[in-house]
Amino acid sequence: MTFKSMMTAAALAATTLSAFAAGDAVEVQNAWARATVKGQMATGAFMTLTAKDGAKLVGVASPMAGVAQVHEMKMEAGVMKMAEVKGGLDLPAGKAVELKPGGYHVMLMDLKEPLMKDSTVPVTLIFKDAKGVEYKVDIKMPVAKTVPEGMGKAAAMDHSMHGKPAAKP
Numbered sequence: 001m002t003f004k005s006m007m008t009a010a011a012l013a014a015t016t017l018s019a020f021a022a023g024d025a026v027e028v029q030n031a032w033a034r035a036t037v038k039g040q041m042a043t044g045a046f047m048t049l050t051a052k053d054g055a056k057l058v059g060v061a062s063p064m065a066g067v068a069q070v071h072e073m074k075m076e077a078g079v080m081k082m083a084e085v086k087g088g089l090d091l092p093a094g095k096a097v098e099l100k101p102g103g104y105h106v107m108l109m110d111l112k113e114p115l116m117k118d119s120t121v122p123v124t125l126i127f128k129d130a131k132g133v134e135y136k137v138d139i140k141m142p143v144a145k146t147v148p149e150g151m152g153k154a155a156a157m158d159h160s161m162h163g164k165p166a167a168k169p
């Protein structure tokens with residue numbers, strides 16, 4: 001190994017390490033927000049969250065939205081309704097929790113401007129760990145009209161990398 005390649009390896013290791021530290025507690029995968037049209041005030045945002053040691057998603061915020069909440073869709077007396085998840089969304093240790101259309105989702109309301117396809121929207125996720133300590137994770141969610149292609153596949157690949165069985169669809 002030459003000196004130069006050793007330097008590169010060291011630099012790469014450092015980069016990997018800091019990236020790991022930032023996303024250590026909760027892994028955010030496959031994040032995307034649904035594009036809106038002019039005049040539309042609310043939209044959903046989706047992702048897969050895996051909390052290594054367990055946590056709760058207790059809040060969300062975005063500079064693009066006046067109000068952001070964690071929502072759940074459910075059937076009530078035969079009608080599909082959505083409501084804020086009270087007390088935070090539970091993320092059991094090591095289990096991938098999917099926020100997807102028709103289920104849990106992040107609701108961005110009071111939008112300041114339309115979310116344009118192929119742009120990104122900054123979102124801050126607020127988690128609380130088992131000890132009650134809050135921490136924030138800032139992400140930039142790609143904006144798309146429907147589930148971006150290849151996302152399901154990517155999730156499955158990532159699971160196999162961790163030596164866990166891929167989630168059933």
Ligand SMILES: [Cu+2]
Pocket residue numbers: 044071072082083105106107
């Ligand atoms: Cu909602």
